[in-house]
Amino acid sequence: MKIKVKVPASTANLGAGFDTLGIALSLYNEIYLEESDKDEIITIPKIEEFENPENNLFFKVFKETLKANGENERKFKVKQIVNIPVSRGLGSSASVIVAGIVAGHRVLNKELSDEDFFKIAYKFENHPDNLLPAFKGGFITALKEGEETYYQKLYFPDELKFIVVIPDLELSTEEARKVLPKTIPLKDAVFNLQRVALFISALQNKNFDLLKVAMEDKLHQPYREKLIPNFYKVITNAYREGALGVSLSGAGSSIVAISNRNFEKIGEAMKEALSEVGINSECKILEIDKKGVQIEEL
Missing domain, CATH: 3.30.230.10 (Ribosomal Protein S5; domain 2)
Structure with missing residues (x-):
């Protein structure tokens, strides 16, 4: 066989x-x-x-x-x-x-x-x-x-694609979990609960203009950003070129943007932010x- x-x-x-x-x-x-x-x-x-x-x-x-x-x-x-x-x-x-x-x-x-x-x-x-x-x-x-x-x-709407930028930077899940706090403020838990519900609903109703706020996070990204140089510049560049929402992919180091247009431009802008701090990366546009x-x- x-x-x-x-x-x-x-x-x-x-x-x-x-x-x-x-x-x-x-x-x-x-x-x-x-x-x-x-x-x-x-x-x-x-x-x-x-x-x-x-x-x-x-x-x-x-x-x-x-x-x-x-x-x-x-x-x-x-x-x-x-x-x-x-x-x-x-x-x-x-x-x-x-x-x-x-x-x-x-x-x-x-x-x-x-x-x-x-x-x-x-x-x-x-x-x-x-x-x-x-x-x-x-x-x-x-x-x-x-x-x-x-x-x-x-x-999940078929017209949305994922612009995944993959830095030349290994980051194990174990390493990324070590930087997370043992406890979080109640307001941060509420912040995420509100947004995850909004994210699911925005996709169902195709209200894509809500994805930017719906993909904000206070539970893990603020603690993991220091592991990925220029992380927030990557996000800023993606939004500048028309991304609907951007986040860390899993524990990182990849960063994923969601969009229905400008896929290549968004990817190049994200790579540019990493290049500024000497990190090579590749971009994949996925469905x-x-x-x-x-x-x-x-």
Whole structure:
């Protein structure tokens, strides 16, 4: 059996929706898998660390999925095409966790329920707002309460695109969480509650002029901005060129703007702000992915 798994990137938080909102994006990791006489991993582009099975998150999740179902002995050859940048706030870890679980169940010829998915996924990643967009696609709100996970898909207008600027600056989620305070003022919690409700409603009603205020945040971005030089200049430049809303993507370091026009101009303006402080970056103009993970036998 030879299979191909295609899994999307994602952007989480979207300003006020801290640890709550996530959207799947049209940027994909692809993984090819076939049974072999030994375990072997090839990465494109070559990432030596990921070619060691002990360091490869996809492979660890895949093997854990097999082990949880009583399969310990089978060996596999993996080709992993890495298109989602690592440690940039674009769901690279979530994408390979999802891919590993889905691939494992296909190899086992076993149906994958939500319960089975989360049972494995939460051993590696505890945030459903990251996992679910890669798994289900679309725009999702999610929470985990004890052993239960609750989520809903939300409406996102097709005419909006994401201008994602990816700095040449790695920033792990763990590092980005360390700068967050243990407690916050009540007024800051209210500030975000008001805006996340407004954000969802503005998208449903296509009142795009509300997105700028709806994507403001006081729970995480003010604390993480110091990790990304010239962060607020990036945002200012994006709005100058017509962005509707701008925020940190996940924990960073990528910054995402939402717009229905001027995509290239917005991206160049954002890159320019990073260039001013000596940081190279690339820009990708992406759409919402509505399918989530896809798998096929070859």
